[in-house]
Amino acid sequence: MILWQLFVSFARVGVLTFGGGYAMIPMLEREIVDRRGWATSEELMDYYAVGQCTPGVIAVNTATFIGYKTAGNLGGIVATLGVVFPSLLIITVIAGIIQNFSDIPAVKSAFAGIRVCVCVLIFNSVVKLWKGAVKDKATLVLCLLVFGLSVFFPISPIVFVVFCAAAGILFTRMGVRGK
Amino acid sequence: MKLLLTLFFEFFKTGLFAVGGGMATLPFLYDMSARHPDWFSTAQLADMVAVSESTPGPIGVNMATYVGFETGGIAGAVIATLGLVTPSIIVILIVARMLKAFRGNKTVDAVFYGLRPCSVGLIAAAGILVVKIALFRWDYVGPNEDWWRFFFNWKALILAAALLVLTRFIKATKKLHPVIFILASAAAGVLFSF
Numbered sequence: 001m002i003l004w005q006l007f008v009s010f011a012r013v014g015v016l017t018f019g020g021g022y023a024m025i026p027m028l029e030r031e032i033v034d035r036r037g038w039a040t041s042e043e044l045m046d047y048y049a050v051g052q053c054t055p056g057v058i059a060v061n062t063a064t065f066i067g068y069k070t071a072g073n074l075g076g077i078v079a080t081l082g083v084v085f086p087s088l089l090i091i092t093v094i095a096g097i098i099q100n101f102s103d104i105p106a107v108k109s110a111f112a113g114i115r116v117c118v119c120v121l122i123f124n125s126v127v128k129l130w131k132g133a134v135k136d137k138a139t140l141v142l143c144l145l146v147f148g149l150s151v152f153f154p155i156s157p158i159v160f161v162v163f164c165a166a167a168g169i170l171f172t173r174m175g176v177r178g179k
Numbered sequence: 180m181k182l183l184l185t186l187f188f189e190f191f192k193t194g195l196f197a198v199g200g201g202m203a204t205l206p207f208l209y210d211m212s213a214r215h216p217d218w219f220s221t222a223q224l225a226d227m228v229a230v231s232e233s234t235p236g237p238i239g240v241n242m243a244t245y246v247g248f249e250t251g252g253i254a255g256a257v258i259a260t261l262g263l264v265t266p267s268i269i270v271i272l273i274v275a276r277m278l279k280a281f282r283g284n285k286t287v288d289a290v291f292y293g294l295r296p297c298s299v300g301l302i303a304a305a306g307i308l309v310v311k312i313a314l315f316r317w318d319y320v321g322p323n324e325d326w327w328r329f330f331f332n333w334k335a336l337i338l339a340a341a342l343l344v345l346t347r348f349i350k351a352t353k354k355l356h357p358v359i360f361i362l363a364s365a366a367a368g369v370l371f372s373f
Contacts, residue, residue, distance in 0.1 A: 014240075015235050016357070022302050022305035022306065025302060027357060042291075045295045045298040046295070046298075049294035052298075053198065054198070054270050054271060054274060055194060055195050055196060055198050055266055055267065056239075056263070056264065056266055056267030057197075057204070057237050059237035059240070060239075060264050060267045060268075061271050064267055065271055065275055068271070068276075069275065073272055076271065076275070080264050083240075084244075088260055090234050091230070091234060091241050091256065092244065092256050094234060095248045096248070100226075101234075102226070102230050102233045105372075106369050107233060109368040110366075111233045112313070112368045112373035114361055114364050115312065116313045116364055116368075116373075117338075117361050117365075119310045119313050119339060120339055121346070121361075122306035122309065124346055126302055126303045129302065132295065133295035133298065133299045139293075140296070142293060142296040142297060143296035143297070143299050146297050147299075147303045150301060151307050157301055158198060160301060161294065163297075164294055165290045165293050165294055165297075166293070168289045168292040168294060169290060171289075171292070171293065172288075172289035172292060177289075
């Protein structure tokens with residue numbers, strides 16, 4: 001039963017994710033944190049960070065994490081199959097039936113509209129996640145540093161993740177945490 | 180059968196070595212089309228990226244499904260997708276098990292204390308990328324004096340402002356499911372030809 005719920009929930013997240021893995025965050029918040037309570041916002045961020053530096057698609061990595069946490073190995077596999085299931089269906093239909101799908105003017109306009117919505121949804125997620133992540137001066141600096149550098153320079157997320165992990169240990173040892 | 184095995188192996192490799200999200204699979208797909216010219220061309224690949232970006236689902240998964248379908252039909256689509264996610268499943272299950280064993284460990288806790296603001300920064304930066312293409316029109320930036328009049332995509336900005344108010348400030352609409360706003364935005368895009 002829990003496996004079926006995992007499959008359905010992640011299929012729902014898969015079908016509602018437009019764009020890259022980051023667009024999935026608002027949907028995960030809604031479905032996994034608010035609706036099912038399978039993970040907290042903080043855990044979601046942890047998985048997202050780990051998913052950045054382990055191989056593979058971030059959406060899949062996050063699904064496997066939450067699935068494992070909820071129902072063990074099988075849960076991880078089922079959640080992953082759930083998140084890819086809508087893609088399999090939709091892409092196969094589009095590839096098989098519609099030629100030049102993304103050149104259709106109505107499709108282009110619809111996605112231009114959706115992108116605007118994705119901006120706002122991500123903004124809302126960032127505001128929400130900020131509260132759980134930025135709790136003192138040290139984390140404020142880290143967050144702004146990562147944001148600023150990754151907007152202006154083509155640095156791999158892995159670099160940031162490794163750096164911030166080290167900074168987390170250092171700040172804790174130095175005792176600046178919570179100040 | 181041999182084709183399916185090769186497809187699985189190729190996408191397994193992609194899933195294992197592409198680190199950092201869906202778009203990280205792109206260089207692997209270019210390489211694949213160079214080594215298997217009978218599978219798909221680089222021109223086809225551009226179309227596949229466009230479709231993958233304009234359909235629901237993680238982009239990396241969409242691309243694997245598309246390439247798999249073009250190469251080996253429905254079975255190909257399934258096999259390529261499974262190939263892509265298998266390394267993730269294996270690696271994450273191992274990492275998740277290790278994290279569980281070290282839960283409560285002070286160092287692991289300190290690591291995540293540093294990683295959370297990192298995640299927020301990365302998500303915000305990814306959001307800026309979307310803002311750049313969704314709300315502004317960079318092709319108008321140029322020598323013309325009045326480029327700034329066209330630089331702002333006014334229709335998009337108005338929609339963004341409306342969505343912001345609806346999702347943050349109005350009590351009746353704040354708690355609605357995000358998909359409602361996505362569908363409404365798609366409709367607005369078509370109606371007002373964004």
